[in-house]
Amino acid sequence: MRAQAIYDPLSQPNNRFGIHIIDENDLQDAANLVNSSGGDWGYVKIVIREDDRNLEKWQAIFDRMRKMHLIPLVRLATKVENGVWIKPREADLDSWVEFLAKLNWVIENRYVIIFNEPNHAQEWGGEVDPKSYAWFLKEFSSKLKERSEDFFILPAGLDASAPNGFDTLDEVTFLQRLVAAEPEIFKSIDGWTSHSYPNPDFSGSPLASGRGSVRTFAWELNLLENYGASNLPVFITETGWQHSDGIYRNRRFATPDQVAQNYITAFTNAWSDPRIVVVTPFLLNYQGPPFDYFSFRKLNSSEFFPMYLAIQNLAKTAATPKQLLSAKILADNFPGKLVTGSDYILNVDIENTGQALIDSQDGWQLTLTGLPKEISVTTSNIFAVEPFHRTRVEIHLKTSKSAGFYNYEFILQKNRTDVAKSSASLSLVAPPSLLVTAKTWINRLAQGHDFSLLIYDEQERLLKEAKNLAFDQGLAQVDELYDIVPNRKYRLVLTKPYYLPRQIYAKLSESATRVTFPVLLPLDPSNDGALTWDDAKAFFKKPLETFGLLIAL
Structure with missing residues (x-):
């Protein structure tokens, strides 16, 4: 039995196209390549060095890949000293694990490649040491x-063309010594990493087979039968041809047009093998030695060689990799009491605690389930909520004309599958009333029917305007307050011609509420609702009439 990753990538619709990059600034070009021609969720192989383990930086890169629908294949690396990659240190194991575990990965499978070509001394501290x-x-x-079963462990790809020598070891011999050191080593991996380069000199035929060809992976799987591990899914994380157009033109290599045709042939023949999860050619963009002859991007240019367009035009699969779908519905402040016959714009917050973007275009929807059909509910769309971010969903709710009590649920779904739920209850009550007390200057009880009362909610939306409100001996009553949420605070404004408006904030109860306004002052002769220079102009323009008006008021 091998170690079990969270799921077999070949059990889902899978896009086998990928690319190797060395700079996160190439991600958009990578997405344009691997997610073209019907494709979605292609792969990108990228290296993380031990001296570049900046959590904030790499989380930002992963978040960009999430938005672009790119699956990361992360290869671990140490650092170069004296011309060789140093051997990893036992003391660094825990820091690597801590770093990788803290990242919020793009999909459930967290693909990690454990270093690179250890059958080369230059890649393993200056010595070939299968045991270590x-x-x-x-x-x-x-x-x-131990930290997460979602880690999908891939061994280092080996150089299948390396001979037994002073600083290299033949792959067959390396595997023999690897298994001799750890007989159960294949229980520690979830897939097979292959460097299926078209040798010799990265210039072989796309139709060749066997060791050192584009079909090296098949030769390796046959080799793995000796160890009972030939059923491993294959990740070809390095392959590709050198082309002639590096910094200096090299006529020993095929032209870019010939290399483009080689890729078409390989992808439609050798690399169409159903055991292959992904093929990530080496290399999207490298602007100088030693890999300029592999680069898909032209030197000192934003344009690409023909092999980029050739791969871009190949038909691809719209993959559906599994992602952790998790969210919280934060509905504690959603009202438990509303008024019958009312129209509301309410809100509830959604927090993304998973891996996928929460977006209505991807099949996400918030619903309220359990309310009677007489209560109308519509919810707004949700737009690209990233993990560990929140968004506010607007809920348009129209209540029925009858009072009642109901238990219901908020349900957040993706493609009709429940992701999060929150139970709630709703009580519908009859419209409450409001008793208003007011005085006018100088300490007179308000009298007359030329008053107006305006009620605003927290978003400054006008919910109620009671015109021609009649006061008698300082009292007025407003019946049937619709569209309010009982026990919430509202801004109330009382107006009267030629008086400055007065306002208060009051919590309106579910039955009757009494409010008292400050004394209204007759300081608005311009009748514009504010104390401005226009009032002074009105006074000086007609002082006697204005003074008389103030006394009469």
Whole structure:
């Protein structure tokens, strides 16, 4: 039995197109390549060095990949000293695990490649040491899976064309010594990493087979039968041809047009094998030695060589990788009492605690379930909520004309599958009333029917305007307050011609509420609702009439 990742990537619709990049600034070009021609959720292989483990930086990169529908294949690396990649240190294991575990990955499977080509001394501290690599592979796998079963462990790709020599070891011999050191090593991995380069000299035929060809992966799987591990899904994380147009033109290599045709042939033949999860050619963009002859992007240009367009035009699959779908519905402040026959614009917050973007275009929807059909509910769309972010969903709710009590649920769904729920209850009550007390200058009880009362909610929306409100001996009553939420605070404004408006904030109860306004002052002869220079102009223009008006008021 091998170590079990969260799911087999070949069990889902899968886009086998990928690309190797060395700079996150190339992500958009990568997306344009692997998600073209009907494709979605292609792969990008990228290297994280031990001296570049900045959590904020890499989380931002992962978040960009999430938006672009790119699946990361992360290869671990140490750093170069004296011309060789140093061997990883046992003391660094826990820091690697901590860093990788803190990232919010793009999909459920967290693909991690444990270093690179350890059958080259230059890649393993200046020596070839299958025993120490076996130990690190086993320990990395164990510690990562202790933190999360979602880690999908891939071994380092090996150089299948390397001979037995002073600084290289033949792949067959390397695997023999690897297994001799750790007989159960294949239980520690979830897939097979292949560097299926078209050799010799990265210039072989796209139709060749066997070791050192674009079908190296098939030769390796046959080799793995000796260890009972030939059923591993294949990740071709390095492959590709050198082309002639590097910094200096090299006629030994195929032209970019010929390389483009090689890729078409390989993808439609050798790399159409159903055991292959992904093929990530080396390399999207490299602007100088030693990899300028591999680069898909032209030197000192924003344009690409023909192989980019050739791969871009190949038909692809719209993949559906599994993502952790998790969210919280924050409905504690949603009202539990509303008024019958009313029209409301209310809100509830959604917090994304998973991996996927929450977006209505991807099939996400918030519904309220359990209310009678006489209560009308519509919810607004949700737009691209990233993990660990919140959004506010607007709910338009029209209540029925009858009072009642109802239990219901908020349900957040993706493609009709429940992701989050929150139980709630709603009581519908009859419209409440308002008793208003007011005085006018100088300490007179308000009298007459030329008053107006305006009620505003927290969003400054006008909910009620009672015109020609009649006061008798300082009292007025407003019946049937619709559209208010009982026990919430509202802004109330009382107006009267030639008086300055007065306002108060009051919590309106579910039955009757009494409010008292400050004394209204007759300081608005311009009748514009504010104390301005226009009032002074009105006074000086007709002082006697204005003074008489103030006395009469």
